[in-house]
Amino acid sequence: MLVLAALMIEKVGIIVIVAFLLSQIKSFRQVIHNENNWGEKVILILIFGAFGMISNYTGIEIERGTIVNSGWLVGIDPDNAIANTRVMGVVIGGILGGPVVGIGAGLIAGIHRYSLGGFTAIACSLAVVVAGVCSGYFSRKQLKRDKKITPIYAAKLGMTLEAVQMIIILAFAKPFDEAWALVQVIGIPMIVVNGLGMFLFMYIIQSIVRDEERARANQTSQAFYIADQTLPFFRQGLNTHSCKEIAEIMLKLTDADAVAMTDEHCVLAHVGAESDHHIPQGELTTGLTKKVLETGRIAVAKSKEEIFCSHSDCSLEAAIVLPLKIQNKTAGTLKMYFIKPSKLDDVQQQLAEGLANLFSTQFELAEAERQTKLLKDAEIKALQAQIHPHFLFNSLNSISILCRTDAQKARKLLLELSAYLRGNIQGAKQMLIPLDKEIENVKSYLSLEQTRFPDKYEIEFEIENDLEKILIPPFTLQPLVENAINYAFTSIVGIGKIKIQIYSLNNNLRIVVSDNGKGIPINKIELLGKQTMISKKGTGTAIFNISKRLSGIYNGKAKLEITSELNRGTSILISIPLDSKGVLHQNVEGIYS
Incomplete structure (x- = not known):
């Protein structure tokens, strides 16, 4: 029994070596990783069926409890049997590929075993098919319960199914006395050794799977780190400065000897080896880059000839060129160059391919962000422009009346209007102006109104010191004061009072x-600032425009609140975020130039 066990361990070693070599083949690893389709199932059936056949050929022939042949078996005496590792390959096939693979591999190994002969031929053929079905079924059941298929589980399952084979031999092999004698000799060695073999087989496969997962995790982590470091520069678009920064980050964080970036027409940056002739703002010097720009697909070169560099003495001998896309259109490339082709291995290639997708996404998001800011900028300017006619028409109406009654006042009013419009034209060129400029505009407006209606209004300013240079949107105060003058005092007795308070x-x-x-x-307060309203006395456009501009400029962080009490007055509060230094909140930074 010990001699038989030693010989079987030797046979298991052969199978394990074959399994190890097979596991180094990329296509085999891919088949194991995937949810197998029918094509992959056929491949697994053939592979593990072949394992069963190899086990049959390398089996140990037994005659009445004695080893008669431990070499390569092509046939067995009708009165003899074999001890082998056939069940091991079939069970592993069932574990990895499910019942279909298990039964397929079992049929191949079983038919082949039957063709070799021996008095256990039928029993062994049936047993290996049963082992394949059972291994596939129980493994899938284990996975459905969210439990892993560990090497220990594989060993236990294999030993159990090997024990089932012994029972089938006792049930179907004739004569029974010889079957019983055979089981006494081969039972324990086959159960133990096949269990050991399955443990080693699964351990090898799982170790390789773990190594691949660890490598992919490292690649993913590295790719995301590179993406995070380069994101601020992708937001600047493709230009010589941003591309140089991105290329330097890539050179530092990858094994590349040189990194370059281009747009559709020229090299924008090249850092690392051969910077002497790969010059920024120069024409594209490699045919490989032109090919990627034309096709929009990643290109890999493993020789100088494939790179097509116009300089014959260029030391760069390998490269991978990644297309940078916006809405499926190639807008530029990112290139990783290597002096030695061996450095451009699968790891570097997979990393580069992952970065290509991330960079294109970053580039597209940056462009979308830029377009959104331009659209918001245009929308804010359009809203801002709507306020100008509102005041201008009122002033011109007043001037036209005064021209008939008081030319001197009309002249003064025109001068005030001229100063006011000059300040507004300057303010209209910017999204933000200093607070003191906005207050000057308000005072010009009030001067116009008080000239028209002397002693009708009182204006009080309470402004905290050191706030004069705070930036605010132009036309924030004047429309509110105008609303108060035009609508608040239409039916009150006495002097209208307006108070302007500004503080932090x-x-x-x-x-x-x-x-x-x-x-x-x-009922109107709830709608003011949220929409315009049709009314005999106004539409609420001024407050709506102010609210929209505040929302757009400060990304929802500013607010406008209205409180009012009938016959007592109205108060409008505008709150604008400041940073820790008391200046404009940084959220609006970068929108304006």
């Missing part, structure tokens, strides 16, 4: 415009 609180600039006017009905 809780890292916010707060602007409060309040009046002692007639107030606003509560």
Whole structure:
């Protein structure tokens, strides 16, 4: 029995070596990793069926409990049997590929075993098919319960199915006495050794799978780290500065000897080896880059001839060129060069392919972000422009009346209007202006109104010191003051009072415009600033425009609040975020130039 066990361990060693060599083949690893389709199942059936056949050929022939042949078997005496590792290959096939692979591999190994002969031929053929079906079924059941197929599980399953084979031999092999004598000799060695073989087989496969997963995890981590480091520069678009920064990061974090970036027409950056003739702003010097720009597909070169560099003495002998795309259109390339082709291995190639997708996504998102900012900028300017006619028409109407009654006042009013419009034209060129400029515009407007209606309004300013240079959107104060003058005091007795308070609180600039006017009905307050309204006395356009501009410029962090009480007055609060230094909140940084 010990001699038989030693010989079987030798046979298991052959199978394990074959399994190890097979596991080094990329296509085999891919088949094992995937949810097998029918084509892959056929491949697995053939592979593990072949394992069963090899086990039959390398089996140990037994005659009445005695070893008669431990060499290569091509046939067995009708009264003899064999001890082998046939079940091991079939069970592993069932574990990896499921019942279909198990039964397929079992049929191949079983038919081949039957062709060799011996008094256990039928029993052994049936047993290996049963082993294949059972291994596939129980393994899938194990996976459905979210449990892993470990080497220990494979060993236990294999030993159990090997024991089942012994039972089948006792049940079907004739005569029974010889079957029983055979099982006494081969039972324990085959159960133990096949279990050991299955443990080693699965351990090898799982070790390789773990190594691949670890390598992929490292690649993914490295790719995301590179993407994170390069993102700020992709946001700047493809230019010589951003591309140089990206190329330097890539050179530092990969094994490449040189990294370059291009747009559709020229080299934007090249760092590393051969920078002398791969010059930024120069024409594209490699045919490989032109090919990628034309096809939009990743290209790999493993020789100088494939790179097509126009300089014959260029030391770069391998390269991978990645297309950078926006909406499926190739807008540029990123290239990794290597002096030695051996450095451009599968790891570097897979990393580069992953980066190509990440970079294209970053590039496309950056372009989308830029377009969104341009659109928001245009929308804000359009809203801002709507306020100008609103005040201009009122002023011109007043001037036309004064021209008939008081030319001197009309002249003064024109000068005030000229100064006001000059300030507004300057402010209209920017999204933000200093607070003191906005206050000057408001005072010009009030001067115009008080010239028209002397002693009708009182204006009070309360402005905290050191806030004069805070940046705010132009036309934030004047429309609110204008609304108060035009609508708040239409039916009150006495002097209309407007109070403007500007101060900082809780890292916010707060602007409060309040009046002692007639107030606003509560049902209208809920709509003001959210939409325009059709009304005999106004549309709420000014407040709506201010609200929209604040929302667009400050990304929802500014707010406009209205409180009012009928016959007591109205107060409008505007709150704008400040940073820790008391200046404009950084969220608007980069929108304006």
